[in-house]
Amino acid sequence: MVGVRNAQARTHTTWQFHPGDYLVVAIFICTTVVMMYAVLESPTSLLLGWAGDNIQYVYAAGWIAEALRTGASPFVDPRINPPEGLALTATDVPYLGYMVVAPLTWIFGPVFGYNAQLALAHFLSGLCAYLWVHRLTGSRTGGLVAGLAFMLAPFRHAHSYGHPQIVSTYPLPLFFWALDASLRSQPDRKALAGLAGATFLLGAASQYYLVIGLLCGLVYALLTFVTRRLNPLRGAWLAAPAVLIGALFAATPYLVIAQEGTYNTYTTEKTRMWSASPMNFIVPYHLHPLWGTLVEQLRTETLWGEKTLYVGLVPGVLALVALRTFERRFVWVGTGLFAFILALGTDLHTGNIPLQPDRPIWLPAYYLHQLPIIGLMRVWARFGIVTILFVALLAGIGAAQLTHCSKEVVRPGDHTLKHRRSLLLAPLIILLVALDLSPIYRTTDRITLAPRPIDNWLAQQPGDFIIGFEPVIDDKINYYILFGTLIHGKQTFAFMHQAHIPSVFQDFNERSRGFPDSASAQRLRDLGIRYLLLEKHMFDGKRAFRWDVVEQRLAETPELYVVTEVDGVVVVGFR
Incomplete structure (x- = not known):
C-alpha cells in the first residue's frame, strides 16, 4: 500500500517528459503508422473500409477546414439545403479533431484530413492511457502496456472502417483521470479546469462518448465515495459543476439544432438489435492475422463493425494480476462492469438473436432509453469501450507489478534482481499484448475517393x-x-x-x-x-x-x- 499512496501523491504533480518517455512516444508513432498501413500508399485518396459513412466524414473534414479558412460556421454548410443550410451536427462529428487537422486538410485535401484525424486519434488514445498508468505506478512498461492494449483494441480498428468519432477514444482516459483527481482530494482550480476541459474533449470527439462518460462517470464517482468513505460535501461536489460546464460547451452545437426538432428518438426495435452478447467481449477479432480465419469459421459476427468488443486474453490476465493489491480495483472493475451491462443493451442476445424474442427480460439500457437525450442513442454496444479501457488500464497496473518497475515496490536489496526481471519480462509482455490484439490491415478493405x-x-x-x-x-x-x-x-x-x-x-x-x-x-x-x-x-x-x-x-x-x-x-x- 505504500506504493499506492506514493503513486496517488504523484497524481497532482506536474508532468515532465524524460528520455524514456520519448521512446514510448516513438513506439506509439510507429504503431499508428502500422494502424494506417492500408492507406499509406496514397493518404490523399485512399480510405479504409467501403463506400459509406467514411465518405460522409471526409465531407465533414473538408467543410470544417473550409469554414475555418473562410470565416463561416464550421457547424452549418449554407450551400446545402438552401436557405437554411445543412447542420453537420445532425450526426455525431469529431469536430475538434477536424479543426486541429484543418491546416493539413487545406494543404493535402479532405481525404488526407480525414486520415490525419484517424491517425491522431490512434496516437492520442495510446498516449493518454500510458500517461495515467505511468503517473500511478512510475512504470513505463505498465503505461506502455495500458496504452497499447487500449490503442490496439479491435473495437477501435473495426470502427476505423467509417466511424472516426468512435475511434476518437483518447478523451476517455483523460476524463476518468481528471474525475479521479477531483474526487480524491480537495480539488483546486487547476484540477477542476482539467476536469471541465476533459469533459469538453469528450463531447467534442463524440456525443456518444459524452453520454457514455457522464453515465459511467457517475458510477465512478459513487464507487469512489463508497470505497474511500469520502464526504462529497467537503469539496468533491465541485466536480459536478465542472463536468456540467464542459458538457454544455461540447454539446452546444448539438443543442442548437435540437431546438429545431431535427433529432428523432429511436424506438426499442431500432436499438434492440445493437445489443452486444457477452461472447463479443471474449471472442478474438476475426481479422487477426493468425487465428482470425478460425474465429470467423467458429462464430461469424455479421455486425462486427459495431459488436467487436474483444478485451484481449493477455490484457485480461494482466488485469487479474492487478486485482491483488491495486487500490482503485473496486472502482475500476465496478465502472467497467457497469459499462459491460449497458453494452448488453435492452435484453440478452446471443448471436444477434434475443434470448427471449417475445417476452424479454429488460436490462437497464431499456429503461435508460426512455429518458430524454439518451433516447437518441442507437448502438448500446458502444458502451463496451469503457470496459475495454479499464481492462487495458488494469493490464498496465498488472504489468507494472509483474516487472516491478515501480520504484516504490523495489526493496533496496532487490534492485538488481528486479531490474533483470524487468529487462526480461517487459519486452515479452509488450510483444504478447501486441500479438494478442493485432489485426490484419488488408489493402482490399479500402476505397479510392476522388x-x-x-x-x-x-x-x-x-x-x-x-x-x-x-x-x-x-x-x-x-x-x-x-x-x-x-x-x-x-x-x-x-x-x-x-x-x-x-x-x-x-x-x-x-x-x-x-x-x-x-x-x-x-x-x-x-x-x-x-x-x-x-x-x-x-x-x-x-x-x-x-x-x-x-x-x-x-x-x-x-x-x-x-x-x-x-x-x-x-x-x-x-x-
Whole structure:
C-alpha cells in the first residue's frame, strides 16, 4: 500500500517528459503508422473500409477546414439545403479533431484530413492511457502496456472502417483521470479546469462518448465515495459543476439544432438489435492475422463493425494480476462492469438473436432509453469501450507489478534482481499484448475517393446556382453528393443522417414525387433549381422508375430538357 499512496501523491504533480518517455512516444508513432498501413500508399485518396459513412466524414473534414479558412460556421454548410443550410451536427462529428487537422486538410485535401484525424486519434488514445498508468505506478512498461492494449483494441480498428468519432477514444482516459483527481482530494482550480476541459474533449470527439462518460462517470464517482468513505460535501461536489460546464460547451452545437426538432428518438426495435452478447467481449477479432480465419469459421459476427468488443486474453490476465493489491480495483472493475451491462443493451442476445424474442427480460439500457437525450442513442454496444479501457488500464497496473518497475515496490536489496526481471519480462509482455490484439490491415478493405466526373463538370460551370439530384434515396449516393460540394461549390440538397432528415430536404423530396412530369417540374423549378442531375443506374424499377420510362416521360414533359450526360449522370434543365 505504500506504493499506492506514493503513486496517488504523484497524481497532482506536474508532468515532465524524460528520455524514456520519448521512446514510448516513438513506439506509439510507429504503431499508428502500422494502424494506417492500408492507406499509406496514397493518404490523399485512399480510405479504409467501403463506400459509406467514411465518405460522409471526409465531407465533414473538408467543410470544417473550409469554414475555418473562410470565416463561416464550421457547424452549418449554407450551400446545402438552401436557405437554411445543412447542420453537420445532425450526426455525431469529431469536430475538434477536424479543426486541429484543418491546416493539413487545406494543404493535402479532405481525404488526407480525414486520415490525419484517424491517425491522431490512434496516437492520442495510446498516449493518454500510458500517461495515467505511468503517473500511478512510475512504470513505463505498465503505461506502455495500458496504452497499447487500449490503442490496439479491435473495437477501435473495426470502427476505423467509417466511424472516426468512435475511434476518437483518447478523451476517455483523460476524463476518468481528471474525475479521479477531483474526487480524491480537495480539488483546486487547476484540477477542476482539467476536469471541465476533459469533459469538453469528450463531447467534442463524440456525443456518444459524452453520454457514455457522464453515465459511467457517475458510477465512478459513487464507487469512489463508497470505497474511500469520502464526504462529497467537503469539496468533491465541485466536480459536478465542472463536468456540467464542459458538457454544455461540447454539446452546444448539438443543442442548437435540437431546438429545431431535427433529432428523432429511436424506438426499442431500432436499438434492440445493437445489443452486444457477452461472447463479443471474449471472442478474438476475426481479422487477426493468425487465428482470425478460425474465429470467423467458429462464430461469424455479421455486425462486427459495431459488436467487436474483444478485451484481449493477455490484457485480461494482466488485469487479474492487478486485482491483488491495486487500490482503485473496486472502482475500476465496478465502472467497467457497469459499462459491460449497458453494452448488453435492452435484453440478452446471443448471436444477434434475443434470448427471449417475445417476452424479454429488460436490462437497464431499456429503461435508460426512455429518458430524454439518451433516447437518441442507437448502438448500446458502444458502451463496451469503457470496459475495454479499464481492462487495458488494469493490464498496465498488472504489468507494472509483474516487472516491478515501480520504484516504490523495489526493496533496496532487490534492485538488481528486479531490474533483470524487468529487462526480461517487459519486452515479452509488450510483444504478447501486441500479438494478442493485432489485426490484419488488408489493402482490399479500402476505397479510392476522388471527384466524380459530374463534380468536375459542375465545377467548370460559371456562377453560383442550385442543383438537385434525382432520385436521392440512397445513403451512399447522398454521401457522394456531400463530397461533391467540396469540389464544385454549388448549392444542393442532402442530409447528414437518414434518421434526422432536415425539413428542407424533406420538402425537396416531396416536390420530386412523380418525377419526371409537368407537376413535379414546376414544383422543383419553384425552388430555384437550375439543373436536375439524374443518376441513371438508380432508375432501376425498384427504387425509382425504370430508365426507359424516365426517358419517355422526359420527352413528354415540355418544362424539361436534357442538357448533357456525364458518365452515367444525365443533366436536365428547365425551360
